[in-house]
Amino acid sequence: MDFELSPEQVAFREEVERFLDDNDDPEVFDVTRENMAQIVDTPKKRAFMRKVGEHGWLGITWPKEWGGQESDGVYEYLLNEALARRGGPQIGKGVGIIGKTILAHGSDRLKKEFLPKILRNEVEFAVGYSEPDAGSDAASMKLRATRDGDGWRLNGQKTWTTSAHFAEWYWVGARTDPDAPKHRGITLFLVPLDQPGITINGIWTMGDERTNDVFFDDVWVSDDYVVGELNRGFQYISEALDLERFTMFTFSPIEQRMDLLRDYVATETRDDERLGDDPVVRHEIARLATDCEVARVLGLRFVAKSMKGGPPPTTEASEYKLFATELSKRLANASMDIGGPGSQLRVHTEDAPMQGRAESTYRYTVIDTLGGGASEIQKNIIARRKLGLPKNF
């Protein structure tokens, strides 16, 4: 057992930090946006991610045959956490979900068309699993794909597609066999988002961010853009979700908020007493600091396990996602509580404690315990896959 990074890994991390220093730009990095910062939604962010690609850092774990470096997953982890720490765009969807799924299950044609573009960050994707009636119950999606010539006609609705209004391609699950059991009749497609028949309507959230409803009205997609085998889509989605649960919920922002809270109680006084001298506050800080270390090590365990090859460590991904996001929520609660009356002030207000992160975190992290599978879903996964308990919600 070895908890230390190797000299190569330390050197890589330092190189990444230097690169980020050189490319520092408030329009690319904004720590107060928390989870939503990872989205590559502006020309500046795109240009930045292209630079990351030029460094050979996108798809760093991919096979050399497809432009990767076949590096250990720990490098991707170090890169992603460094980006997250600064509130920058992250390698997320293209490399982490679409690229990896195409590598594992896609046709040569899809590989040739998409993998090089992903590595150069020349394409943005939107991911469409959720539907109004199928939230946690993802397998019950209804978007219908019916056979038409050498392709399929798609009709129906998706929701919570955050990147739909700026992405070029839609990674979308649709029902191709309505008679099969619900998780066996779904196929994954890649659909260009500028096609006629696609309507995108914005939904605004408490974090002041935009997500979208996407409507399909007779949208045609060629057989060439079917991902993997017909009717196996839900299996691919499940595998991708395991990856997503880990890579999308980075640890750095949690660690950073812990540092902010600790610095705050170390310096701030209330009623002439240093907050850090209050035993109740100390107890809370100690508990949260311990939990942060637990989350960090849990994340490292996932990285280590995923490096050994073989299938993604699924229950570990759920354990990490569940614990890290519930911790994120408890940390937000504590920052609000310990931050006192100023914690209701909006981010970027001068008086707001902890750089306004008490308030902004509360709003931006509402997605944490819901997106990527609600906490209750993670508990189900753990109970079923690890304890072998019967299927039930």
Place this chain on the structure above:
Amino acid sequence: MRFAFDEDHVLFRTTVRDFFAKECTPAAVREAWSSHRGWSTERWTKLAALGVTGLTVPESHGGLGMDELSLVLVLEESGRAGLPEPIVDTTAVGAPLLAEVGSDDLRERWLRPVAAGQAILGVGLAGYPYVDHAGSADLLLLQRGDEVHAVAPDQVTMFEQPSLDGARRLATVEWEPRVGTRLADGERAAAAVESALDRGALATAAQLLGVSQQLINLAVQHARHRVQFGQPIGAFQAVKHMLADALLRLELARPVVYRAAYSVARDEPERALDVSMAKAYASDAATLASRVALQTHGAIGYTWEHDLHLWMKRGWALAASWGDAAWHRARVGAAVLPVP
């Protein structure tokens, strides 16, 4: 002993509840968020006609001269409706403070318009410096050291402190104390400030009961109708237990808040302790209800199109106002275990 409200209290609450159901709908709350001043003078005037704005104003000054036991139920309803109007600062804190330390002239000049819904008060204390609706207040009651002053808004400089709750228009104020504005000093001022702080904490605690109730109601409604895995999600234990926990926390907070209202109304010696217990518990109840309601709703709960965020944000803001849970727990600690 009779731990129940009088028929009159309950009747008044029903009247106010019916009024809010008609006049303070979620759509009306949204409108207030996007309006210039953050609240509606029209609705405030109608509330005055019901006697609400002057509930704590003595009858000799055109009010109802009622105490906190009546007010607490009205405040609870105002939280449930998400009322944007300045009922806490004006009715719960400002009017009693002015009645307590104001000169005859000032009382005569301001209490009648307050009761009539024609004037609102802003309150700024050292312990809680964010004055709600300061920008539209007609008179500011401000603490400076061991003095309490009544200051005209045009004599202060205001600094907006944008709150996460769109209907709360907070500001800090800078001003020069003058002899002419001073209402009280020394022990009399200290006692008035203590009392004002307790009234503010009690009022927000009462509103938090209503906010929590509304959050739970919305979540329960959703859990009954939202179908997943072939059943309404309310059928799943994970969801049921979550909602039961939130309701339990609220039901535990409620009698403590009522007890604190009694202590404030009678100015009992245990007043501060009772208020702090109530505010700490109500803040925690609302924080939990907020989280649980969101988790029950799923992603729809954090969108602007859904009403849930209006109450979540009100709950978070009120929990941080007039002393947060930690501050009040510290005060409880100091009271039950005094430092030697």
